Amino acid sequence: MLYGYAGKILKYNLSSAHHSAEDIPRELAEKYLGGRGFIARLLYDMLPVGIDPLGPENLVIIAAGPLSGHLLPGSGKTHFGTLSPATGGYGDSNMGGHFGPALKYAGYDCLVLEGKARKLSTLVISDDRIDLVEDEGLAGVGAIKTEKLLKERLGEDYQIITVGPGGERGVVFSCIHHDFGRQAGRTGVGAVLGSKNIKAIAVRGTGSLPLYDPPGALKKGEEMFKVCFAKPGFKTWTPYGTASITGWVNEVGAFPTRNYQTSFAEFHNKIDGQAIVDRLLVTDKGCFCCPTPCGKYGFAKTELGSAYVEGPEYESIAILGGSCCLEEIEEVAYANYVCDELGLDTISSGVVISFAMECFEKGIIGKADVGREISFGSLSDVVYLLEKIAARKGIGEVLCRGVRHAASVFGGDSDRFAIHVKGLEWTGYECRNAPGMMLSYMTADIGAHHNRSWALGFDVSQSDADVSELIKAGGGKLGVSSPEGKVDHVISMQHSRPLYDALGICRLQTMEIGFETVHYEKIYELITGNKLSWEEMLQISERIWHLTRLFNSKHIKGFGRHYDYPPARFMEEPVPTGPNKGRFISREILDQMLDEYYEKRGWDNNGIPKAETLARVGLA
Amino acid sequence: MWGWREHMEPTGEEKLITIRINILGHLRELYPQLGEVSTVESESPITVSGIIRQLGISPRMVLFVTGNDRIIPKNTLIRGSCSLNLISPPAGG
Numbered sequence: 017m018l019y020g021y022a023g024k025i026l027k028y029n030l031s032s033a034h035h036s037a038e039d040i041p042r043e044l045a046e047k048y049l050g051g052r053g054f055i056a057r058l059l060y061d062m063l064p065v066g067i068d069p070l071g072p073e074n075l076v077i078i079a080a081g082p083l084s085g086h087l088l089p090g091s092g093k094t095h096f097g098t099l100s101p102a103t104g105g106y107g108d109s110n111m112g113g114h115f116g117p118a119l120k121y122a123g124y125d126c127l128v129l130e131g132k133a134r135k136l137s138t139l140v141i142s143d144d145r146i147d148l149v150e151d152e153g154l155a156g157v158g159a160i161k162t163e164k165l166l167k168e169r170l171g172e173d174y175q176i177i178t179v180g181p182g183g184e185r186g187v188v189f190s191c192i193h194h195d196f197g198r199q200a201g202r203t204g205v206g207a208v209l210g211s212k213n214i215k216a217i218a219v220r221g222t223g224s225l226p227l228y229d230p231p232g233a234l235k236k237g238e239e240m241f242k243v244c245f246a247k248p249g250f251k252t253w254t255p256y257g258t259a260s261i262t263g264w265v266n267e268v269g270a271f272p273t274r275n276y277q278t279s280f281a282e283f284h285n286k287i288d289g290q291a292i293v294d295r296l297l298v299t300d301k302g303c304f305c306c307p308t309p310c311g312k313y314g315f316a317k318t319e320l321g322s323a324y325v326e327g328p329e330y331e332s333i334a335i336l337g338g339s340c341c342l343e344e345i346e347e348v349a350y351a352n353y354v355c356d357e358l359g360l361d362t363i364s365s366g367v368v369i370s371f372a373m374e375c376f377e378k379g380i381i382g383k384a385d386v387g388r389e390i391s392f393g394s395l396s397d398v399v400y401l402l403e404k405i406a407a408r409k410g411i412g413e414v415l416c417r418g419v420r421h422a423a424s425v426f427g428g429d430s431d432r433f434a435i436h437v438k439g440l441e442w443t444g445y446e447c448r449n450a451p452g453m454m455l456s457y458m459t460a461d462i463g464a465h466h467n468r469s470w471a472l473g474f475d476v477s478q479s480d481a482d483v484s485e486l487i488k489a490g491g492g493k494l495g496v497s498s499p500e501g502k503v504d505h506v507i508s509m510q511h512s513r514p515l516y517d518a519l520g521i522c523r524l525q526t527m528e529i530g531f532e533t534v535h536y537e538k539i540y541e542l543i544t545g546n547k548l549s550w551e552e553m554l555q556i557s558e559r560i561w562h563l564t565r566l567f568n569s570k571h572i573k574g575f576g577r578h579y580d581y582p583p584a585r586f587m588e589e590p591v592p593t594g595p596n597k598g599r600f601i602s603r604e605i606l607d608q609m610l611d612e613y614y615e616k617r618g619w620d621n622n623g624i625p626k627a628e629t630l631a632r633v634g635l636a
Numbered sequence: 637m638w639g640w641r642e643h644m645e646p647t648g649e650e651k652l653i654t655i656r657i658n659i660l661g662h663l664r665e666l667y668p669q670l671g672e673v674s675t676v677e678s679e680s681p682i683t684v685s686g687i688i689r690q691l692g693i694s695p696r697m698v699l700f701v702t703g704n705d706r707i708i709p710k711n712t713l714i715r716g717s718c719s720l721n722l723i724s725p726p727a728g729g
Contacts, residue, residue, distance in 0.1 A: 261726045
């Protein structure tokens with residue numbers, strides 16, 4: 017018996033409506049833990065090369081971790097994986113909420129969806145009863161509204177994920193929605209689910225999970241909650257959630273503004289965590305077993321309409337607020353709501369839209385292309401473009417394929433400021449004075465995402481200069497934030513951060529209030545019966561990192577070093593304003609960092625893992 | 637024991653100010669040598685920024701400082717023994 021796990025992988029073929037429940041091989045659990053680890057291994061083994069990411073051959077894998085669904089802080093995470101339609105490579109994304117625990121209580125750690133349903137359908141799982149319910153009446157219905165309708169139809173005890181109109185129509189940055197405001201936003205997992213004619217999945221689980229030491233696990237779980245509540249940061253973290261960082265990111269000159277033209281927004285205090293509390297907040301909202309609820313559920317009223325919305329989180333503030341220049345928190349929240357209902361990732365949507373705004377400003381595209389004039393700072397223009405994207409009409413047909421594709425269509429020199437890596441749009445940290453964070457984005461397996469390694473703190477901690485010193489130091493140099501030592505730090509974080517995704521738990525308790533990892537070692541042992549140190553778990557995380565790199569080299573034709581560079585803007589254009597005025601990181605320095613990174617990873621000069629490296633980590 | 641508000645005006649009685657510092661979150665990854673709790677002693681009033689610098693932490697890495705459930709500006713002059721919490725930026729979700 018695999019203690020801690022539900023023990024089964026449910027494989028559902030949507031074309032034939034047949035399914036099977038297979039035992040989880042012990043070796044899979046021991047070598048990959050669960051969550052992201054299961055997804056990486058199964059995708060690598062099961063996906064044929066050369067398929068269309070939006071075709072029936074692609075898979076959507078949904079996985080919980082060994083700690084998901086158990087009584088310990090932050091055990092509500094669910095992970096989604098696929099061949100990404102945004103990048104053509106490895107794609108995964110995760111969300112909080114309650115879906116993963118419900119899936120485990122129904123008897124499955126992992127759900128693998130194959131094929132394509134005949135008509136738009138909802139997959140309904142109630143323990144061992146599984147039904148594919150056709151319902152074309154849900155076509156075009158918003159993601160939030162669909163969840164509400166299904167809750168009314170099936171009952172509150174179902175946990176439900178949905179896709180919006182964007183996912184139904186193949187917008188490559190479509191997300192999966194859950195719990196009235198949680199999203200697995202990145203890499204287009206919603207588009208692939210939509211391409212399979214799946215509008216929603218509803219899960220109800222009434223079973224229990226086997227524990228190696230039930231009294232010990234219960235006692236330890238209770239202790240872990242008490243430790244969290246006693247942390248001095250507990251009371252200060254919860255009120256503002258992730259939005260609390262907005263002012264700080266501006267202070268250090270890393271806030272993406274006007275499509276990342278600059279890294280400081282004068283209006284940042286109108287869209288920060290305090291603005292949410294003062295002007296939007298209705299209540300805090302947490303996930304399954306969360307002691308530190310970072311979700312902020314609020315009400316936003318704008319000239320275009322009003323809405324209840326969860327968030328905005330920091331990333332949505334940075335991109336919809338900073339990069340698109342929406343200067344009021346109500347506007348950011350409303351745009352966030354429109355993205356959620358249309359089923360679009362706020363990050364990629366905001367980057368694509370701010371890119372279009374800059375192209376319009378520079379005359380690369382005009383009124384005839386867009387259908388109207390557009391400009392930074394206009395909520396009306398943001399919503400107009402979101403609706404065009406979700407409907408794939410007009411300019412939306414170009415923008416719906418992501419910023420890399422849009423630059424190839426618009427031409428001019430627009431690829432210089434199409435802000436992405438590997439085809440995935442950049443998130444909320446401008447890096448022209450943050451070499452560690454830049455390297456983190458460059459080498460993240462899914463593309464330009466921040467949660468694999470958040471090295472901005474390391475960059476800033478090594479810089480004790482005030483703003484005037486930064487400006488005085490001039491552009492093009494790295495006098496303050498040096499690349500030295502950054503590679504080791506980035507590699508270390510790329511093992512520690514994604515480890516939480518393999519265990520199926522939230523990392524915020526550790527990152528924000530200082531919850532010690534030793535607690536996870538102990539409860540993992542009490543739940544599973546396996547004794548692993550944190551260091552041994554990090555070695556598993558390293559194995560997964562090499563596997564996702566292998567996946568990219570297998571599935572992306574011509575994959576290699578050239579996929580690891582940021583856009584030219586970050587290598588050639590000095591930051592024009594703010595604390596980091598004059599700064600950029602040259603390609604020469606990035607090459608030095610990449611060389612060092614590849615060498616320390618055990619990859620060749622083109623960024624492909626060497627045979628001896630694969631043997632060392634157990635992937636030979 | 638919390639003391640900055642009580643000690644805004646120096647009493648002339650306290651010879652040595654002892655400040656207990658709780659180091660939280662991402663800061664502990666960046667400065668592991670400091671552990672969870674550190675202590676700074678000062679013979680004269682000292683600003684919050686000065687305390688942070690004495691620990692060898694860049695003040696730019698501290699999102700905000702709290703004590704007694706209140707946010708304490710970094711330029712606040714600490715005149716008496718107290719306990720402070722250094723809160724680091726949310727570290728990438």
